[in-house]
Amino acid sequence: MHAFAVLATLLCSAVTFIQSPADVFGPVRLHEPTPSSARDFGAVVSHAPSAILRPESPADIALLLATLSSSSSSSATGPRASVAARGTGHSLQGQAQARGGIVVETRSLPRAVSVLEECLKTGLAPLSWTDYLYLTVGGTVSNAGISGQAFKHGPQISNVLQPEVVTENGEVVTCSPTRSSDLFFAVLGGLGQFGIITRARILLQHAPPKVRWVRAFYDSFDTFASDQELLVSMPEQVDYVEGFMVLNEHSIPSSSIAFPAHINFSPDFGSKGNKKVYYCIEFKVHDFQQDGSNSVDHVVELVSGELSYMRAHMYSVEVSYFDFLNRVRMEEESLRSRGLWDVPHPWLNMFVPKHGITQFKDMLMDTVTAGDFDGAILVYPLLTDKWDGNTSAVVLSTPDGVMYVFSVLRSADPSRCGGRCVEEILEQHRRVSDEAGRAGAKQYLARQPSQEHWRDHFGSSWDRFAARKAQFDPMHVLGPGQGIFPRTDSASST
Template structure:
């Protein structure tokens, strides 16, 4: 009975929107036989994580932000409705965050693609920017901006993610230490709030909504356009990897590199757990180098690798080899275990695409991905590394484990994004990404998820000594979210009441229940 009433309401919404605009609803696979359900779950009920498969009752493919506004305005004004709404970008969520069980999923890729590049001034004094629709992929923006000799300053490692999707989290990679996350490089947003209001916001215009949406996990509004800061783009990149057998030296050298922001443009690092991960970690490193590392992982011994890059500067003559040599002389990697290659700026930023193609070929892309991403204070990073190794099986682990430093003062505290509590005057935090691929049974996947929960509980325990926070967080209870947001919780709740008072948006985050 309840489902029948719900379907009636969905049909009424579709009829209303059909009268008001050219919106097109796609009938949900829930209304078809199980065989057809499998054929259609690669859309609104499927994501990269392949852990949760929550089917919506309808899908909206909007042709304009106005259509999203009409939908949310109607739902917000309908006291009888319990329908929830989730915006879906490129579908790269891990825990079904862009799904809406029995609700409505808005496929943002249906918005007309729009990228407008505005060049203002030259060099460091310029303030060029791009106006980009929320469903656009970062790789699409990169291609268009490079035509003008420009590019965004901050990136994610993987470029086939939507603008709105990463800005709803933070958007981080090896440039974060230098320019902050992507949410620290946004000048203006167009947002549809949970009440259906279309708002243009910035630090000076509706600033509370602007900062709420950035890192807001989709809770306060749907980003339909973003104004992204650009800079002069380099043409060439010197890409370097150096190996370590001592964790403390590895960490200290990373911190040394992020302190050289005038010379170094990118810093990441990863753990080499076993022979498979050792070879797998180099898929994205160009093969034309003849790269054959002399390192052979020993039983029960973990190695570490620092990856850094130096860009040529468009406004100055940069001798990349000389800069890399000067930097390398100050590092303490294992003798002779340093490798470098010169590539184009585009190829460097798009490096994970090569890895994706290899993983697809080996059947490890379209599998479950029980990933765990954490922010860890500098004081707790060694303890967290030990916790990680105590809870996984290094010899059989499949996938990279990233570890690299970021700087707190590059993050705007007004946004909704959460970092660990600042320990004294320490400015360094670490990003740790355990990016596992799981081509195994359901029980095996549940075991991996159990490991993640155990690591998370220990690392984020307020009474513990690590003091970590989840990035791309996943919790199922309000009290867990309350601990996660800490001193930001009351502000988060107040913003929710202001911009989505009926708790319509992003239901799969399980932060608020639909009113």
């Protein structure tokens, strides 16, 4: 049974050419840029804005955009500043930045809340999550928002019913599949190009008090993948399916910080030149039983009985629903304590068609020194029919309807990997994604290096994406940090 809820998101925007913002914006109060407005989680791109807006309501954003729109149409004040919404700035390559423009810090909106905590007060929760919770709804639905629930419920963008959007000319529009539907589909997966989302009504479900969280280990990639596909064919029993590679002796402890069971698995990783890699599936079953009955045990037994993991290497724990969803926070705390959070993150996220996963995994392994790898490589399947092809997100077309997420998530410890090393990793990722792209894979969350690359990325949906831009932001004011559309005036900033 689904219910609806209205959830707040975060907003951001910035101004450039203005000597004294107050002269131009009258009642819109802009602030001096702060270091964080030119920084993000990736920490490889830094472009300072000229100003930031800390909106107290969507009306503040509307006023900023309307003022910019009317001032540039009179052209008395010169070209229009670019504007980037910034949620929590967990982008990887400057996507929420606006060089010389205005950054709108959406987190200053009074409605910006912890979605999970607010929902749990009523016993409800969204259906589709990201692994990490400390992001904004506006930021994640501008990409897609995926996690282990997406095989069952689709990405977050498949669970948005009604966003409220401030458009480039300062209108506040509430849209849905039947109301201003062109704007609705444009902003979902729209990379911040078509408007600033200030609110969204999303699907909710009853939240279980507890979940059973299961991990099972594999020494064969093929068996690991076919068991994952078996699990995603069991949506009635299973609520979440992910998996990761076990590359070295650090992989298990570092990925098990939030998993409250001792994992007694010390495999042989082979020797140089003959390295062995292992794999771990994790799945989750919701537990609504308050009476101590063992129906969840029964489901786990039934499901795991179908799997071909290494016998003796299945581990099952019971945790609260909140702790499960908040699991990456504990990993964050551990990385922070080791000085590895506020460092560069050269990440690679790819959607790979099912038929190409073994080849992709082998190509990835050629670029990763398994013995030294510090980070995580997530691998899990998604079902393409859970994605709505009308949104702006890029969906693979695969004959079997299955695509895999490969996420190479590493922190570059500056004492071991400085600027040049990070550049080399990013260069390697570009080569991997170019090669995989030729076989039908697509990058997720990446800033493409040129408009030509963006055209390739969108493929047959490029014309639609470009037409949406012409309709909703013809002057190319919004989302400059994605580097998709060059400015149509000479407003490229300082």
